[in-house]
Amino acid sequence: MSNVPEDLQYTTEHEYVARTGDPSVVRVGITDYAQGELGDVVFVNLPKPGHHLATHESFGTIEAVKAVSELYSPAAGEVVEVNGALEGDPAVVNRDPYGGGWMITLRLADAASLGGLLSPAAYRAHIGE
Numbered sequence: 001m002s003n004v005p006e007d008l009q010y011t012t013e014h015e016y017v018a019r020t021g022d023p024s025v026v027r028v029g030i031t032d033y034a035q036g037e038l039g040d041v042v043f044v045n046l047p048k049p050g051h052h053l054a055t056h057e058s059f060g061t062i063e064a065v066k067a068v069s070e071l072y073s074p075a076a077g078e079v080v081e082v083n084g085a086l087e088g089d090p091a092v093v094n095r096d097p098y099g100g101g102w103m104i105t106l107r108l109a110d111a112a113s114l115g116g117l118l119s120p121a122a123y124r125a126h127i128g129e
Helices: 032-038 111-116 120-126
Strands: 015-019 025-030 041-045 058-064 068-072 077-082 104-108
Touching (some): 104 111
Antiparallel strands (some): 015 025, 025 104, 041 058, 058 068, 077 104
């Protein structure tokens, strides 16, 4: 059974959204379920800070031994930070997807735009758990 923290929101594409101390800024990564499905992560390609994203726009790719997958933005906004630690150790996504394995920090164009995300219960239903 996958770890689905109660304090996060989720996309149907298996990204999670974590609130930060600033209501207009969120941290984005992939879920425990997604990293488990991918297998051993060997490379993560992320945008540069300052890059503007539209909702559901691809913001990079994650490469595992058995697949390459697109990463999708949960909302429109500007990338303010990228997890540089993933360059040297992409497998941290497997070990700690909700901690050290985060991908980007996004300054939301509209803080209310997260209303369509899945609750933990809805995400569990989405992945069949």
